[in-house]
Amino acid sequence: MSTARTPTAAPPAPRGGLWRRSRTFGPAVRLLFLNQLTINLGFYMLMPYLAAHLADGLGMAAWTVGLVLGVRNLSQQGMFLVGGALADRFGFKPLIVAGCALRTLGFGGLALAQSLPVLVAASLATGLAGALFNPAVRACLAAEAGEERRVEAFALFNAYYQAGILLGPLVGVALTGVSFRLTCVVAALLFLALTLVQLRHLPVSAGGGRPERKEQERGARGQFRTVLGNRVFWLFSLAMTGSYVLSFQVYLALPLAAGGTGVTTALFVVSALVALAGQLRITAWCAARLDRERSLVAGLALMGGAFLLPAVLGRGAPALLLCAAVLAVANAVLYPYEMDTVVALSRGRWVATHYGLYNTVCGIGITLGNLGTGVLLDVTGWTAAPWLALCGVGLACAAAVAALGRGGRLRTG
Secondary structure: OOOOOOOOOOOOOOOOOHHHHHOOOOHHHHHHHHHHHHHHHHHHHHHHHHHHHHHHHOOOOHHHHHHHHHHHHHHHHHHHHHHHHHHHHHOHHHHHHHHHHHHHHHHHHHHHOOOHHHHHHHHHHHHHHHHHHHHHHHHHHHHHHOHHHHHHHHHHHHHHHHHHHHHHHHHHHHHHHHOHHHHHHHHHHHHHHHHHHHHHHOOOOOOOOOOOHHHHHHHHHHHHHHHHOOHHHHHHHHHHHHHHHHHHHHOOHHHHHHOOHHHHHHHHHHHHHHHHHHHHHHHHHHHHHOOHHHHHHHHHHHHHHOOHHHHHHOOOHHHHHHHHHHHHHHHHHHHHHHHHHHHHHHOOOOHHHHHHHHHHHHHHHHHHHHHHHHHHHHHHOOOOHHHHHHHHHHHHHHHHHHHHHHHHOOOOO
16 A cells, blocks of 8 residues: 555645535536435435335235345345446436436336336336436536545535435335325426426536447447456455445344344434535545545444444444444445545546446345345354454455555545
8 A cells, every 4th residue: 555645636725515515516516416416305205115015005925025125225235336327428417317216216106006017027126117217417527626625525415315215214104194195196297397307407527427439439448348348446345345334234143133123223324414514624634644545444444343343342232333333433434535546447448337336236235235235144053253253354355455455556536
């Protein structure tokens, strides 16, 4: 790893709240912030309550509930690479608009669906929508913010992202108390409004998104050859996969250990509040003292260290809530530099395709990691062993990124 401590991007200004800092960016970037807030608000007001609606409201068997939820996840994770490739081919705006429009249809379908085929189709549309707009949004944000402000832009982006996660379930539980169909309709209307706003106000030229003529002439084969042949990017993606496995334990190991809805709800609230309150300060601190590689290594090590708390203190609520809080801090350290590194390793070529591949690799890693965590819990129970194993994952990932950073291989932007 380089010994230089110069940050990879200009440090964010230390003063100013979320809204004030957001206003220092151009209209396209501000719209992308609003975009992510609304996407997560609409998604999380509906999806946490879908399983209960299918099982209790429609009386479906557990396997059909699993099928509907699995189709959504598979269609999104499996199509990220395709969505990113299309964004690089046809421009970021068309894919962002198309994804939001398709999710409008998907959520509308969930409001009306009574049969399994319709539910599967609506769930498929919902997942595919995410695969279309997610890589395009991130690539567009990176391009519009510019190299000097990419890290700051992604820090703000993550704050809006977490705000949506915090607000969505609160709105959803109120609406679902009336009817789940009402929740679906409101979520669909949110995405419809977002589609129309972006169609009108997001510039066609936002972020570029179209390759130069020489790149176009190489065709899709050249596009995928460039991305899939990026060896350092592959190694970075594999090294970072562990961070997604660890972050996902807020949905798996920590709720299972909590054993109650009250503590489980508190886990999500703590995670979101820590990110909202601390993201900008944490990013400013890292930018002033660490370079990109050291920030990534520190975040991964901290993420692994979070699981020492339940390993040492046990399954009590204080240990689990502290673990969730430390995970949120670690994610705040990681996320802006992680997204910045994806752009740097792409060398400005096929950025959305790189984001799509990155999401696909991490999605596969989450599935395998959750399977491994589940097996470990079944074998060892709630001893220190599973927590120490998760800690080991974080430290191993930190070591892998540190090894990649040696010789400046992560500084190719």
